[in-house]
Each structure stands twice: as structure tokens, then as C-alpha cells.
Amino acid sequence: MSSRANPKVVVLMGGPSAEREVSLSSGRECAAALRAAECEVIEVDAGRDLAARLTEIAPDVVFNALHGRWGEDGVVQGLLEWLRIPYTHSGVMASALAMDKERTKDIYRAAGLPVVASLIADADDVRADHVMAPPYVVKPYNEGSSVGIYIVPDGSNGPPQLADDMPAQVMVETFAPGRELTTTVMGDRALTVTDIITDGWYDYHAKYAPGGSHHVLPADVPSDIFDACMDYALRAHQVLGCRGISRTDFRWDEARGLAGLILLETNTQPGMTPTSLAPEQAAHVGVTFPELCRWLVEDASCDR
Numbered sequence: 235m236s237s238r239a240n241p242k243v244v245v246l247m248g249g250p251s252a253e254r255e256v257s258l259s260s261g262r263e264c265a266a267a268l269r270a271a272e273c274e275v276i277e278v279d280a281g282r283d284l285a286a287r288l289t290e291i292a293p294d295v296v297f298n299a300l301h302g303r304w305g306e307d308g309v310v311q312g313l314l315e316w317l318r319i320p321y322t323h324s325g326v327m328a329s330a331l332a333m334d335k336e337r338t339k340d341i342y343r344a345a346g347l348p349v350v351a352s353l354i355a356d357a358d359d360v361r362a363d364h365v366m367a368p369p370y371v372v373k374p375y376n377e378g379s380s381v382g383i384y385i386v387p388d389g390s391n392g393p394p395q396l397a398d399d400m401p402a403q404v405m406v407e408t409f410a411p412g413r414e415l416t417t418t419v420m421g422d423r424a425l426t427v428t429d430i431i432t433d434g435w436y437d438y439h440a441k442y443a444p445g446g447s448h449h450v451l452p453a454d455v456p457s458d459i460f461d462a463c464m465d466y467a468l469r470a471h472q473v474l475g476c477r478g479i480s481r482t483d484f485r486w487d488e489a490r491g492l493a494g495l496i497l498l499e500t501n502t503q504p505g506m507t508p509t510s511l512a513p514e515q516a517a518h519v520g521v522t523f524p525e526l527c528r529w530l531v532e533d534a535s536c537d538r
Contacts, residue, residue, distance in 0.1 A: 242274045242276070243294065244293040245264050245276070246305065251301065276293065285317065296321040299503075307329055341474060350407050368390045369385070371384065374401050382399075427464065432448070447509075467481075
């Protein structure tokens, strides 16, 4: 990136995905933090004129605060590569792979990282009959932030009646009971483990509503579970080819010990809102939010 002491940074936010509102929140927080870190900041709501806007502004760096499709799946990364503007977080390939939950699992499996059984099915087939023995979970295979998750419990009388706005193909995976754990990776370092405590499933509301979840960090778990989360998250970051920061989510069934720990997914654009996990973990290891955002700017590049 530019070696300027006060780089001109465009914070990309909003956009057309299902996670637009979360992205706007992340973007506002990051813009404020970057101004505190002595960057010249321009906030841009990503629309169809994005290439023209960026060409006009000519920033030193783009700080990617987009979430979901278009911003997190390699699409905007490809545009930034074409324009040769250094950008934060992961590159084209890692972004595309991590957003596709089934391909992510294929890579996890090849690297020896533990996952539950899953398959991709037509949404109409899932509505018509059980495509897997309950209990199982149905979710879009290429969205983040727990958008559109259906849990089908053991003993369920019928298949889930998915909403009309669900994609034509969905992921169906064996339900993994237990606690929700997560670990952020910053560069080549796993930060810590958070235990996410909610009244129910860690869904969209639990992630983003104030008081929707309670975070315990460092997680009060046995040392072998803590160490495995740190190791698995760093390995996931590396095998997917992630850059900047990522966050890997786990489920842990205490009754099964280490065998009950499985990876759910890796998020290449972790939320940066007041209730988000990655900034909280960074703060826990002594990295303030402005320092984290400035580090991401300094880490920015093309050809990621």
C-alpha cells in the first residue's frame, strides 16, 4: 500500500447483499476508527457505479467493510484487482472459497479439519421431504451472518417450509449440538477463543442486536479444546488462503471431548460492529479498534 502517513482510504460499505444493514454499521465504525488512526477517510456505499467512483476518488487503499454476496465472495475483490487498488482482507480466491460453505468443507476435510456431514440440495426437494435424517440444519450455502437458517429437530413430523426468498440450492448438514466457540486470526496469529452464550441458536438477531448474545473470553473450556480452536482456526485461515483477519466458528459437544469439536465456517469479512467478535478479541490481546483498522490498511495489497 501507500507509505503515506495519512493514507486516503475508501471504506466500502452497504452494497446490495442481504447483510447491507450490518455492513453499514461495520463501515461507520471502521471509518470512525480510521479517522482516529489519522487516515483520510471517504465512505462509499457500494453501488453499480463503484468502478467509476473509485476511479474518481483514486484512494491509496480500499477498506472492505462489505458483508455477504458481492462484497465477501470475490466479486468486489476482482474489481479492485482490475483497478489495481490495494484492499484489505482476503483476495479473490479465498473470498470465493470461504463464501461457498460446501467447498470450504471440502478444503477442511482435505486438511484434516473436523466437520459434520453435509450436502447441497434443491430447495424444492428440501421442502418436499427430509433429504437427511433429522436433526439437521438448512441454510444458504453462500451467505453469511446466519441469514436464513432452519433447524429441523429430531422427531420432526415433516420437512422445513423454507421461505420463498431462499436460494434455489441450499446446504443441508447434520445438526451439531453443543457450545458455540469462535477464534479470530490476525495475520499469522490466532487471538483467543470466545464462548458465545445465547438463549437459543446464534442467529442473525443474536449476532447483531444489543444483548442478543453474551461473549465469554477467553472461553472457559479445557485447555485441549482451547488449543485446538486456536490451531484449527489458524490452519483454516492458511489452507483457504485468507489474508488480513478471518474468524472461524466452531460447535463443541462437551460430552464427546475433543471429538465433539467441529468447524462450521470461516468468515473472511468478520463483522466490525459494536457487538462483533473480532474487534473484541483484538482488544483482549491489546489491539485497540483504531489499531486493528489501521493494521488492516497497512496490510492491504493487490494480488492477495
